[in-house]
Amino acid sequence: MAEADYIVTSAHFPQDWTGEAGLADAILATAERLPAAHWLITTMGTRGAVLLERPPPAGTDPRTLPERTLEEILTAELGPQLEAARSGAAAAAVSPPVACVSASGVCIGAGEVAATEGYVRLAYTSGRDPSQAARQAQAAAQRAAALNGDPDRADSYRGSGSLASGTTTGVAAAATIAPGLVGRVTLASIADLPKDAVTDTTGAGDSFIGSVLYGLATGLPLPATLRLAAVVAACKCTELGARPGLxxxxxxxxxxxxxxxV
Structure with missing residues (x-):
């Protein structure tokens, strides 16, 4: 993955791979391990998805940008924005426009998207323990190697090291990342799907990823791609099996x- 341009992960992958205790810190650590990636999307099930974009526009001096933790951005800024948008629509008794009608007739509305105003320098939360994270990551790599019948190559499952420790492999760290990881953060909610319409979530993640690839191939803006992916994944969940609901x-x-x- 060290040379990948685009990354989509499940909710558990960043923490398993990096050993970080919190998801926000794990997303940052994953991004630091993959300096070639233009963006990283982490799906979070019913909590939606997080998009981290980089690098900033050419000529941007990272030292002039505000520094904030990703945890703060998600919980204190973007999360409340999404909740306010959904609550406002509910209070006004306004139903979201129908974005998709499933084969069984379920109407699905597109979710909400909120993003930071421009790029920021992203920091880890205070109290983070890099040594503990490294130990957890090593243990996870050993488990993964064993599960794949490759117990003697655990190091190959760890990926490149953290940029913070200066141990990147394969790809040189981009200058735009120093003196800290710089990115634009977007939080997208799940699609508006009645709870009683959910039949089977098998294949929802693959449906989401396939939709992201469609957006990438057709030039959809990333926030719009997240909305499309959420709707397609929701529609899949209205039928039993991995493919029938697509x-x-x-x-x-x-x-x-x-x-x-945008």
Whole structure:
């Protein structure tokens, strides 16, 4: 993965791979291990998805940008913005526009998206223990190696080291990352799907990733891609099995496939 341009992970992967105790710190540690990646998306199930974009526009001096923890951005800024948007719509009795109609007739609304205003220098939370994280990551690598029948190559499952420790492998650290990881953060909610319409979540993650690839291939803005992916994953959950619930293009609102949301 060290040379990957784009990364999509499940919720548990960053913590398993990096050994970080908190998800926000784990996302940062994952991004630092993968300096070639233009962006990193982490899905979080019913909590939505987090997008970390980099690098900032050419000519940006990282030292002039505000420094904040990713945890603070997600919990104190973007999370409340999403909640306010959803609560406001509910209070006004306004139903979200139908973004998809499943084969069984379930109407699905697109979720909300909130992003930081520009790029920020992202910091780890206070009290983080890098040594403990390293031990946890090593243990996870050993478990992964054993599960894959490759117990003597645990180091190959750890990936490149943290940029903070100066132990990157394969790809040189981008200058835009120093003196700290610089990124733009977007938080996307799940799609608006009635709880009683959920039949089977098998394949929801793959549906999400496939939709992200569609957005990447067609040039959709990343926030719009997140909304599309959430809707497709939700539609899949309305049917039993990994494939039956997947929508066709005709089931999706045209605006969802050609969105100009940024």
């Amino acid at each position: 929508p066709t293009r005709s089931q999706l609102a045209p605006a969802l496939l050609h969105s100009t949301v």
